[in-house]
Amino acid sequence: MMMLLLANKKKKAKQMQCPVCSNQAVDIGPKGFDGKVLRCPQCKDYEISATFLLKFLAWSREDRGVALAKARQFAAAGCRPSIDIRCA
Numbered sequence: 207m208m209m210l211l212l213a214n215k216k217k218k219a220k221q222m223q224c225p226v227c228s229n230q231a232v233d234i235g236p237k238g239f240d241g242k243v244l245r246c247p248q249c250k251d252y253e254i255s256a257t258f259l260l261k262f263l264a265w266s267r268e269d270r271g272v273a274l275a276k277a278r279q280f281a282a283a284g285c286r287p288s289i290d291i292r293c294a
């Protein structure tokens with residue numbers, strides 16, 4: 207059972223463009239997570255929901271940066287910021 211779980215966890219890091227700053231980022235989200243968990247060299251780690259991402263991409267880069275800053279404020283200390291409708 208343990209072996210199976212480990213095998214399922216093994217996956218390639220998915221490269222993608224950071225939706226906030228357009229740098230090369232990695233999607234480190236677990237399978238089945240409804241959205242993206244991104245690791246960006248500039249923005250660090252943050253989450254964004256799948257539904258909100260579509261809206262988010264239509265925003266200006268400046269607005270996206272502001273949303274990430276808000277998400278950081280909402281996140282508890284030591285927790286990963288999550289960009290969602292509260293940041294709009």
Ligand SMILES: [Zn+2]
Binds near residue numbers: 224227229246
């Ligand atoms: Zn970024």
